Amino acid sequence: MSSTTATPGALPDGLIALPGVYRPQADTHFLAEALAHEDLGPGRDVLEIGTGTGALALHAAGRGARVTAVDVSWRALMTARLNAARRRLPLRLLHGDFAARTAGHRFDLVFANPPYVPAPGGGLPSHGPERAWDAGPDGRAVIDRICARAPALLREGGSLLMVHSGMCGAAETVDRLSDAGLAAAVTAKTAVPWGPVLRGRRSWLEQRALAAPHEEWEELVIIRAVSV
Numbered sequence: 001m002s003s004t005t006a007t008p009g010a011l012p013d014g015l016i017a018l019p020g021v022y023r024p025q026a027d028t029h030f031l032a033e034a035l036a037h038e039d040l041g042p043g044r045d046v047l048e049i050g051t052g053t054g055a056l057a058l059h060a061a062g063r064g065a066r067v068t069a070v071d072v073s074w075r076a077l078m079t080a081r082l083n084a085a086r087r088r089l090p091l092r093l094l095h096g097d098f099a100a101r102t103a104g105h106r107f108d109l110v111f112a113n114p115p116y117v118p119a120p121g122g123g124l125p126s127h128g129p130e131r132a133w134d135a136g137p138d139g140r141a142v143i144d145r146i147c148a149r150a151p152a153l154l155r156e157g158g159s160l161l162m163v164h165s166g167m168c169g170a171a172e173t174v175d176r177l178s179d180a181g182l183a184a185a186v187t188a189k190t191a192v193p194w195g196p197v198l199r200g201r202r203s204w205l206e207q208r209a210l211a212a213p214h215e216e217w218e219e220l221v222i223i224r225a226v227s228v
């Protein structure tokens with residue numbers, strides 16, 4: 001993750017963020033670039049998993065899509081609601097875990113910038129800003145659940161677009177989505193400088209062979225999967 005911080009900083013296009021809410025960063029912008037190639041026009045039903053400030057959901061709503069956005073964080077939901085009101089754009093906002101809150105609904109496009117930073121300790125944080133990035137010892141706790149859930153979330157011909165770090169295994173994500181019956185591939189890669197969270201975990205990441213000594217750049221990948 002390029003820079004995982006909840007401290008004040010510039011936000012694009014007049015967005016606001018309540019304290020503790022993940023501010024749009026390099027991974028957000030990389031996913032926005034990928035979304036530019038998707039059909040987000042009127043009549044499209046779209047889901048964002050983990051909306052944070054709502055920046056990407058509002059981008060989709062601005063292009064005409066009917067957007068549902070879900071987040072476990074109340075502060076994120078309040079932030080997204082405020083930003084939607086400021087932009088005068090409609091968002092259907094759901095609080096809670098993405099799988100529980102979307103059961104029985106299917107979408108034309110699902111996109112996610114999920115938590116993906118490998119973190120010491122067994123479980124996921126139950127509160128605090130770390131919920132936006134900490135994702136278990138291999139960084140895959142939420143990614144794997146999205147992979148497993150994707151077929152039930154997508155209409156026929158629908159697509160999943162997800163950004164995450166190469167550190168937690170792009171091939172693993174493609175394999176899981178393929179095993180789930182989707183046509184999946186890595187469609188874009190970029191490199192971004194390590195942010196404070198990775199720098200703070202350097203020795204632990206190196207011990208686990210998740211990072212090479214002196215590594216300072218993180219690979220981000222976009223995975224696209226289609227329901228066929």
Ligand SMILES: C[S@@+](CC[C@H](N)C(=O)[O-])C[C@H]1O[C@@H](n2cnc3c(N)ncnc32)[C@H](O)[C@@H]1O
Pocket residue numbers: 022023024025027028049050051052053054055056070071072073076096097098099113114115131132133142
């Ligand atoms: C990396 S942030 C991305 C925020 C925003 N989409 C962006 O790109 O700037 C991940 C978001 O996912 C939310 N989240 C974490 N686990 C979740 C879950 N199981 N279901 C729904 N949202 C979740 C976090 O609260 C956080 O807002």
